[in-house]
Every structure is written in structure tokens, then in C-alpha cells.
Amino acid sequence: MPRKIAAGNWKMNGVQSTLAELRTLEDKHGDADIAILICPPFTLISACEDTPFDIGGQDCHPEDAGAHTGDISAEMLADAGASYVLVGHSERRTDHGETDALVATKAQAAYDAGLIAVICIGETLDEREGGNTLDVIDAQLEGSVPATADALNTVIAYEPVWAIGTGKVPTTQQIAEVHSHIRTRLSDRFADGAAFSLLYGGSVKGSNAADIFAVPHVNGALVGGASLTAQDFSPIIAALEEA
């Protein structure tokens, strides 16, 4: 069975005082039997070590070390206390021109450092309106997910670019279509494809979480804005616990 994961991607948000939100979450969900993953900015990873939550980086460099000013390696994330790392987020693909091939090398670097890679994929609005969503998903899965992936080292997050930070959410039918397509493709390619956790991301809120978690093959969410406060993230976690 895929593991249920409520993941928060804080993006470029969060300073020491933000960690108070995690204490509040811990009071409510400290003994949850689903995985709760927090991906804070790199500066807060070590400070999260005393929480009961899984901690992840938001990106890593494909190499272990070297002359790459401003970058961070998977090994460094693991050393700081992370057990996951996001790779291929659409903001990295757009802001930093990351290609599927680069994302695959980052995922491999994550595996080599003992981290679980959360590989993000998703179509733009133009691609959806052009009727190309499933082709884009196929190309991203093929190009970004290494042959060495398995259900223990990899989570796939489907995040339609047009739903991120916009308040626009696909219909549950649209999410169902893509998630079941991803499941089929993973099962075609990997012996344990049925066991990969598949997350939906893009404008998930307390008010829509239960409907999204009821969609087949949705095993959790990757949440941006609504993961920044305990007040907003807690109902999403609660909905996943009940799903």
C-alpha cells in the first residue's frame, strides 16, 4: 500500500519564529500514523530536527560537493537531518530552466545520499488547453524518474502548474484521470509501481482536501501556501488521516 503523506513546501518562506507553527502542529498531529513532511528553506532544516515530522529539502545539486556557489547537495541535506528532497518543482523548472534530464540526476543524487526524492511533474495551462496533458506527464515521468526509482526511494507529486498558488483546482475527474495514468505508467515500468505514493499539489486547502483525498490513487498532498500556518495545514492533515 502506498504511504499517505501530507507534505508542506514552504518555498522561500520561513524564519526561526515560523518554527512555532510546527510546535502547534506537533500538539495536534505529533502521533499521526500518516507521514507529515515539512520542506522548509535550507536555513531551517537543522532547527526542525527536534520535531516528530519528516523533513525535506526543496532542491539539491546533482553532485555531492564542489565549486557550485549557492547550491546544496543531497548529502548536505541528509547531514542536516533531512530524509526527503523535492526535485523538479515547476518553480525550479521555470525559474532555473531545469530539464527532465537534470531532475533525474538530482533524484539519483538523492538516492545516493539515502534521501527519498519527491519528483514533481505537471502540465502548464497551455499544455492542458492544447489537450496535451497526458503526453506531458508521460514525457516528464520518462525523463525525470530514474530507472533506479522504487516505491521506497521515490514519491511522485502531480502539480498542474496552473493550479499552483492560483486558487484554481482541477476537477476531481481531472485529478483522477492524471493520477490513474501515472499509476499505470509506474506499474508498467516498475515492479512495485502500485506502491509508489502519489501526491496531488496545487491550491490544496482545508476546504477541498477531503474531496481530493477521495480520488483514487491520490495518497496525499504537496501543499504550498496552506502549509505555512498550523491553522491552515492542520485541517489538511486531519482530512488525510480520515481518508
Ligand code: 13P
Ligand atoms: P500552493 O498550495 O500554494 O498552490 O502550492 C503548491 C505547490 O507548489 C507545492 O509544491
